[in-house]
Amino acid sequence: MLHGRFSDAFPQDSERLVSLAEILSAFSYALDLTEGQPEGHCVRSCWIGTRIGQALGLPENDLWELYYTLLMKDLGCSSNAARICELYLADDHRFKHDYKFVDGNLGNVLKFVFTRTGTDAPFTRRVGAIANILKNGPEIARSLVETRCMRGADIARQLRFSDNVADGIAGLDEHWDGSGKPNGVAGDAIPLFSRVALLAQIVDIFWKANGREAACDEVKARTGSWFDPELCTAFLAIAGKDDFWTDLAAPDIEQQIFALEPAQQVTLVDEDYLDDIASAFGQVIDAKSPYTSGHSNRVGDYVDGICAHLGYADDRSRTLRRAAILHDIGKLGVSNLILDKPGKLDEEEWAIMRDHARHTTEILGRISIFEDMAAIAGAHHERLDGTGYPLGLDAVTISMDTRIISVCDFYDALVADRPYRGAMPREKALTIIKEEVGAAIDPRCFEALEAITEQ
Structure with missing residues (x-):
């Protein structure tokens, strides 16, 4: 059960x-x-796994916790990216995708x-x-x-989820036959939510790459080794219906998963919870590189200070x-080959780096609030x-809010290791x-x- 649920504590039309x-x-x-x-x-993994949970007849609260385990299964994924690049001398995104x-x-x-190391x-x-x-491979x-x-389990708890959700994320890579990681547990000792999440993840990966037959074949091949046989039986039963795959491929899949959240468990978020969510995802961001540890929340602290200095209202500052x-x-x-590169970025690398600002706009733009x-x-x-990026805005079009974030980001980038x-x-940072x-x-x-930085 989520800690701090707000659906009954606040008016629905707020x-x-x-x-x-x-x-x-x-x-x-x-x-x-x-x-x-x-x-x-x-x-899509959330949609697949929730459908499996429904086929198993899970009670509503279990379905709700499974739903968020699936949606947040990769919360810790940024924390090993730099290490993968260091060990395998490879692009962490491509390495993770192909593996x-x-x-x-x-x-x-x-x-x-x-074939992938240091090519x-x-x-x-x-x-x-x-x-x-x-x-040292194993x-x-x-x-x-x-x-x-x-790391994913820790962040799930910071997002106010229960131990059931956190444990589901922590056990994502355990296998039914005990061959998984990190603890090599087997069978029913693996949390049910972990077992469903791993199955749903593999189904989506193989379906997206090669279609429904490939996904089903992979499930059959890994039944009893990676996957709980009972879950595989439930999945293959629902996967035998054409509408399962039609719905999965639908352009409104995100709206479909909103509808799949158990109706009596729909959770609304207030201002304090929004702060916690932002802080938690700030940690996901900063875990991507050892050079950005704490950067996001420090920039937030500087912004707080400047807002107070400029007389911003508390709600706008927040x-x-x-x-x-x-x-x-x-x-x-x-x-991380680009983020942590010790030398100058080439033209292609710099284009990829600049693109992060566009991704930020797109991700945050998906959320109405x-x-x-x-x-x-x-x-x-x-x-x-x-002359900046991504849009080449100028003094006429750059808001004061953005100007505050820009100077804080600039300052913290200079006073931290790179x-x-x-x-x-x-003093040197301020001079620059x-x-x-x-x-x-x-x-x-x-x-x-x-x-605000005077000592």
């Missing part, structure tokens, strides 16, 4: 309440980016590792990486899964803080002189920012930043 399903389904698209999955993967098609057979796993790296680095994997794989699953915390959510779509934040947060790399340099002291006042940075925002 303009400041929004469905939890709407918010988290939108954020699930950011998780898809991080896992290298086609858009809507978590949403989902490996069936766990040792020979197939080794073939995958040998663009110098020969000696590639040989060293493969040697390390041959020596522990490397276990630790990567453990990091991902435990909204802007959320936009600040979420301003980099689009970076979940950028490989965050709609005003989407354009504000997505514009944080625009410049007053019109892959290409160490952290700068306050001052040179951009009038061209990129609003003078009022700069003066406020100076004031």
Whole structure:
């Protein structure tokens, strides 16, 4: 059961309440980016898994908890991205996407590792990486899964979900026969929600890549090894109907999953809960790279300070803080090969990096209550002189809200470590920012930043 459910505590027509399903389904698209999955993967997995739960006759509250386990199954996915790049010398998105098609057979796993590790790296680095994997492969794989699953469970609890949901996320990569990770538990010892989520995930991946027959064949092949046989029987029964696949492929699949949330369990979110959600996803964002730990919430803190200095109303300051915390959510779509590159980005890499601002706007724009934040947060790399990105806005069109986030993001990027340099002291950072006042940075925002960072 969710801690702090608001459906009975607030009037249903309040303009400041929004469905939890709407918010988290939108954020699930950011998780898809991080896992290298086609858009809507978590949403479709939620639809598939909830249908399996219905076929099993689960009671309504169990269905509700299963629903959110499925939607948020990849909450921890950003936490091992940098490590994957470091160990395998590979694009984390592509590596994660392709590995989902490996069936766990040792020979197939080794073939995958040998053909994906360091393909663009110098020969000696590639040989060293493969040697390390041959020596420590099982522990490397276990630790990567453990990091991902435990981190996802922790964030689920921060989102006020119960231990049932958190445990469901933590057990996502356990297999029915005990061959999974990180703990190698088997059978009914694996949480039911984990068993359903793994099955739903594989169904969507193989269906999206190769169609319904491929998905069903994969389920049959892994019955009794990866998958609980009872769940496979339930899935194959509902998958035998054409409308199952027609509905799964429908363009309104997101609206369909809203309708699948058990009616008596629909959860509405108030202002305090919105703060918690923004903070939790700020942690998902910052976990993507070791160089961004704490960045999102620090930018939020600076925004709070500037808003107070400029006399912003409390409610507007609160909204802007959320936009600040979420301003980099689009970076979940950028490989760590680019995010953590110690040298200068080439033209193609820079184009991918710039695209993160567009992703931020699109993800936040999916949420009605965050709609005003989407354009504000997505514009944080625009410049007053019109040479910024992604839209080339200028002083006439860049809002004051965006100007505040921009200067705070700029400052924190300078005073924190980056892959290409160490952290700068306050004075040096302010000197660099001052040179951009009038061209990129609003003078009022700069003066406020100076004031709130005085020691």
